[in-house]
Amino acid sequence: MKLGRDFFARPAPLVARELLGQRLVHLDGGVRRAARIVETEAYHGPLDRASHAFRGPTPRAGIMFGGAAVAYVYVIYGNHGCMNVITGRPGEPSAVLLRSAEPLTGCHHSTRGPGNLCRALGLGRDRHNGLDLGGATLFFERDDAPAGRIVATPRVNVASAGPRWAARRWRFLLASSDWISGPDRGRYSSQLSSSRR
DNA sequence: CCAAGGATTGGC
């Protein structure tokens, strides 16, 4: 069962949390590439200084103002793609960054980290930015299996947004996952935390 | 036009 527009047309922090455990599917010319989302970040509202939408509807970020259930794929540091899902209501910019996932099918690369996730699933700005997630190419499938314990932390690499926004706990992850990205990878999984000390 | 910096990654 696909996640529909109503799922995404809600505040980004809520969507980010509920996307954990769901499957992202890319039907890539006959190849099904799929991964289970284990880490997300919310970028929410016109005042969020960490959000690309903070400076208004610029050529790049304008898509964040246009309505939910659309892919926002941008290129960072010259090479890496980052995929977001637009959330919320039209005119109120918000999105969820897909930070990390567990590979399921058709992944020819690590899915740990936003750049790697895009590469593994064959996602890029050229082909996928602006794509409607209600179509046949790129969509989310509901996974009814229990997601497990969720941890909320500050977002990664947003220090320049200032302490107020950098401290906000809008990064969400599945504590039991072995596919978490970033400096705290492995910190929350029972296996690794019990072997520490 | 130019300069600065970036929602990252992998190598040293």
Next chain:
DNA sequence: CCAATCCTTGGA
């Protein structure tokens, strides 16, 4: 720790 690598943005 640090550089790659080029896109986006804002300012002159």
